[in-house]
Amino acid sequence: MVTEQETTNPDGLVVIPDAEYDTYASRGYSTELLPQRPEERTWGVLNYVTLWMGPIHNILSYFTVVGFFALGLSAVQVIAAILTAAIVVSTFYVLNGWAAATYGVTFAMQLRDTFGVRGSVFPAIIRGLVAGLVFFGVGTIASAKALDIVLLQIFPGYLEIGRGTRILGLSIPTAISYAIMFVVTVGLYLGGRAFLDKFAKYSAPAVYVLICIAVVLAVRNAGGVGDVLAFHPVNTAVTPLAFVTCVSMLVSNWAGPIVNIGDFTRNAKSVRAPAVGFPVGMLVSYVLFAIVTVALMASLAAASGNVDPNNPTIFVDAINSINSPVVVVLLIVAMNVGAMAFAVFGNMLPSGLQMTAQFPKVFSVMTGGLLAAVVGTLILPWKFVENTTMLFFFYSFIGSMFGPIAGIMLASYYFERRRRLDLDSIYVAPGAPGRYPGGINMRAVAVLIVSFIITMSGKFLTGVSVLVTINNLAFFSGLVIGFVGYLLLSRRSA
Numbered sequence: 001m002v003t004e005q006e007t008t009n010p011d012g013l014v015v016i017p018d019a020e021y022d023t024y025a026s027r028g029y030s031t032e033l034l035p036q037r038p039e040e041r042t043w044g045v046l047n048y049v050t051l052w053m054g055p056i057h058n059i060l061s062y063f064t065v066v067g068f069f070a071l072g073l074s075a076v077q078v079i080a081a082i083l084t085a086a087i088v089v090s091t092f093y094v095l096n097g098w099a100a101a102t103y104g105v106t107f108a109m110q111l112r113d114t115f116g117v118r119g120s121v122f123p124a125i126i127r128g129l130v131a132g133l134v135f136f137g138v139g140t141i142a143s144a145k146a147l148d149i150v151l152l153q154i155f156p157g158y159l160e161i162g163r164g165t166r167i168l169g170l171s172i173p174t175a176i177s178y179a180i181m182f183v184v185t186v187g188l189y190l191g192g193r194a195f196l197d198k199f200a201k202y203s204a205p206a207v208y209v210l211i212c213i214a215v216v217l218a219v220r221n222a223g224g225v226g227d228v229l230a231f232h233p234v235n236t237a238v239t240p241l242a243f244v245t246c247v248s249m250l251v252s253n254w255a256g257p258i259v260n261i262g263d264f265t266r267n268a269k270s271v272r273a274p275a276v277g278f279p280v281g282m283l284v285s286y287v288l289f290a291i292v293t294v295a296l297m298a299s300l301a302a303a304s305g306n307v308d309p310n311n312p313t314i315f316v317d318a319i320n321s322i323n324s325p326v327v328v329v330l331l332i333v334a335m336n337v338g339a340m341a342f343a344v345f346g347n348m349l350p351s352g353l354q355m356t357a358q359f360p361k362v363f364s365v366m367t368g369g370l371l372a373a374v375v376g377t378l379i380l381p382w383k384f385v386e387n388t389t390m391l392f393f394f395y396s397f398i399g400s401m402f403g404p405i406a407g408i409m410l411a412s413y414y415f416e417r418r419r420r421l422d423l424d425s426i427y428v429a430p431g432a433p434g435r436y437p438g439g440i441n442m443r444a445v446a447v448l449i450v451s452f453i454i455t456m457s458g459k460f461l462t463g464v465s466v467l468v469t470i471n472n473l474a475f476f477s478g479l480v481i482g483f484v485g486y487l488l489l490s491r492r493s494a
Contacts, residue, residue, distance in 0.1 A: 011088025011270030013038040014103050016423070024427035032365060033357055035102035035423065036411050043267045049278025051264060052342040054204035054284045055342035057211055059335050060142040060385075061253055062315050065293050067391060068246045070309035072236035074363070075229050081243060082293070086286035086298075088410060090279040092258045093265075096406055099413050101271045102261025103421050105351070106346040108357030112426045115448075118439035123405045123448065127259050133372040136347045137381025138394065140185065143339040143383070144178035146316055146332045151177060151372040153325050158357050170382050178377075185340045186373050189348045203337050208288070210327075210334040211235075215292050217322045222298035231298040245472040248317035252395040252475045256404035259409075271387075296321070318343040341414065348372055358458045396459055396474045403478025404451030408444050410479075411486040447485040451478050 007015050016035055020360055068078050099110055107127070111120035151173070152158045162172030170178070188199060222228050251258075265274045296318040301307045303321040308314065322328055346368035355368030363371070382395045413419060425435040433439035455478040458464070458471025470477040 010418030027429050041269045045273045045277040048274045049281035053285045054207050054338045058059030058339035058342045060139045067313050071232045072238045074232040077236045079290040081246045082290040084247045086229035086282040089254045090282040093278040094262050094275050095263040097265030101265040101268040112471035113421050115444045116436040116439045116441040117434040119441050124354040128351045130444040138384045140181050141382045143181045143336045145250050147177040150332050185343050189344050195349040207334045214331045215428045218295035218299040222302045228295050229297040248473045248475050249395045259402050400455040403475040404448050407479040407482030408486045411483045416490045443489040451481040
């Protein structure tokens with residue numbers, strides 16, 4: 001907890017005495033894992049406004065939202081679902097990032113306060129390796145399919161390479177596109193944090209200029225704003241539950257960063273910076289994201305007269321409906337830039353940080369991130385984006401893992417710890433168990449396992465309607481079960 005010697009500055013940041021900081025450093029923790037001091041913080045409100053502005057416009061997110069039309073949502077309902085998700089995601093960014101902003105600790109170290117020194121390994125691996133590699137692979141294959149269209153414009157006949165031959169279920173042209181995206185993304189990551197910061201700073205404006213051009217052309221092709229808002233390819237009744245399910249899936253797309261958002265808020269100049277920056281940035285970004293999604297789909301409907309939301313290539317077809325090769329190429333490149341930024345900042349970097357924190361003698365931040373990229377390819381991620389059913393299964397799995405972790409962290413920090421972290425039990429001496437016996441908070445680990453089982457069981461016990469509903473709302477269900485479950489157990493043991 002904050003000791004008598006520790007104080008907060010006017011910006012709400014905890015000032016750790018030099019003696020304590022030196023003690024933690026002497027226990028073998030690297031600079032990347034030690035608390036970031038207030039004078040070392042460099043991110044203000046604008047940094048948090050722009051953090052995800054580029055990555056939001058990645059191909060995988062667009063693929064996900066197009067699937068909402070298959071469930072019967074209209075254009076207006078899709079826009080409402082997207083904006084609702086933006087509010088939810090930014091709210092959890094602020095809430096779960098508050099502790100790291102206050103103390104300057106990384107996500108991996110914050111986990112120790114909730115799960116214990118040894119117990120934190122399990123959720124850290126889930127976030128750092130399992131989710132990182134899955135998201136990397138799925139996002140990269142989605143971008144590769146879009147890159148096929150770019151290369152087809154440059155090299156007519158590109159899609160005929162190999163004449164239908166497939167490698168592990170992947171066509172040769174798409175395999176080439178995947179290899180290109182893999183190499184460029186990994187190369188970007190190897191450029192280091194300074195290079196990544198510059199990439200994020202200059203890529204986002206370029207992405208937005210091209211997205212805006214695409215919106216204007218798509219709306220014109222669709223017949224106008226009225227035709228875009230009237231777009232409704234599947235006329236089926238949409239229940240409130242179906243709407244919330246769509247919101248949950250889109251939130252699950254950002255569930256990883258929700259969990260480890262502390263890796264970004266620890267660099268905040270004040271606790272106010274992310275609290276203001278995240279909501280503004282997410283809402284502005286998602287407004288444009290929503291408009292371009294429905295506009296492109298309406299443009300495709302006007303061009304082809306028939307839209308099948310279950311078609312796995314439908315969004316690429318929608319981009320092609322702009323009917324301007326130059327704009328199509330630039331737009332796909334822009335979205336792939338967003339995809340690369342998401343892969344690096346949302347997956348490879350967290351993987352590297354978590355693997356370094358848990359296995360410092362084996363991994364560095366670089367090698368941990370590279371592991372996610374390699375294994376993320378070996379799992380054959382193209383199987384996840386073959387159709388909307390597989391994609392929704394993927395989001396159920398991710399939501400069932402990350403929802404409980406976020407819920408348990410929030411219950412621990414805000415109610416059990418009353419917004420205090422015990423840094424001395426986090427930065428323990430080598431071999432020391434910290435606060436919990438054996439270094440494991442059994443309550444947190446047990447709630448995490450039970451929450452995951454309950455939330456995911458609806459995918460397999462399809463005859464139990466309540467479990468199916470819980471699974472449809474995977475992230476929200478897992479978060480509530482984890483939050484309430486841990487809160488009850490912690491109060492009972494108090």
